[in-house]
Amino acid sequence: xxxxxxxxxxxxxxxxxxxxxxxxxxxxxxxxxxxxxxxxxxxxxxxxxxxxxxxxxxxxxxxxxxxxxxxxxxxxxxxxxxxxxxxxxxxxxxxxxxxxxxxxxxxxxxxxxxxxxxxxxxxxxxxxxxxxxxxxxxxxxxxxxxxxxxxxxxxxxxxxxxxxxxxxxxxxxxxxxxxxxxxxxxxxxxxxxxxxxxxxxxxxxxxxxxxxxxxxxxxxxxxx
Numbered sequence: 001x002x003x004x005x006x007x008x009x010x011x012x013x014x015x016x017x018x019x020x021x022x023x024x025x026x027x028x029x030x031x032x033x034x035x036x037x038x039x040x041x042x043x044x045x046x047x048x049x050x051x052x053x054x055x056x057x058x059x060x061x062x063x064x065x066x067x068x069x070x071x072x073x074x075x076x077x078x079x080x081x082x083x084x085x086x087x088x089x090x091x092x093x094x095x096x097x098x099x100x101x102x103x104x105x106x107x108x109x110x111x112x113x114x115x116x117x118x119x120x121x122x123x124x125x126x127x128x129x130x131x132x133x134x135x136x137x138x139x140x141x142x143x144x145x146x147x148x149x150x151x152x153x154x155x156x157x158x159x160x161x162x163x164x165x166x167x168x169x170x171x172x173x174x175x176x177x178x179x180x181x182x183x184x185x186x187x188x189x190x191x192x193x194x195x196x197x198x199x200x201x202x203x204x205x206x207x208x209x210x211x212x213x214x215x216x217x218x219x220x221x222x223x224x
Contacts (some may be wrong), residue, residue, distance in 0.1 A: 026089030064124025068094035
């Protein structure tokens with residue numbers, strides 16, 4: 001389904017989508033742990049790590065930690081790392097890699113206010129509808145220290161595109177729901193929770209209208 005306006009789902013549809021996600025990602029967990037992160041994503045992570053080191057950040061939360069590939073890099077760099085993921089299967093794999101990982105949705109994080117210096121979330125928030133995205137961004141700024149950095153990467157598109165998307169080469173269960181937002185929509189939503197300090201996009205492949213959207217945001221401080 002393609003739309004030009006913001007959309008959210010009825011609660012029953014969200015519950016069905018959540019069940020589909022759990023089936024898909026639990027089935028994929030072991031394989032995803034063996035699938036390397038692409039070099040352009042690794043470069044973004046290394047740049048973020050450098051920024052956190054420069055700012056003397058210590059604690060990092062990853063939302064959508066998957067099997068912990070990024071988490072291992074944060075830990076190796078000396079940060080105190082915590083991961084959160086909706087999929088128990090993904091969390092089990094991350095814990096097997098000696099990472100501190102928790103089963104939790106992005107919209108309701110089980111952590112105290114201002115518990116983390118930084119947040120990292122790649123390829124996760126585009127699976128949320130508009131109300132859920134607002135809840136997730138509010139949770140990110142809640143658990144961050146005032147003025148902390150959060151990095152977000154999402155798959156978007158030239159036009160708002162909402163609905164399930166099947167990938168024939170990754171048959172792990174029901175098609176996953178994607179909410180591919182335009183660059184303007186993503187920047188607007190992020191800007192409501194802080195200052196966008198870095199921004200870039202990358203086409204999924206030459207000639208495609210789908211692109212990866214990446215931002216580093218300085219969270220709003222008290223009274224913002």
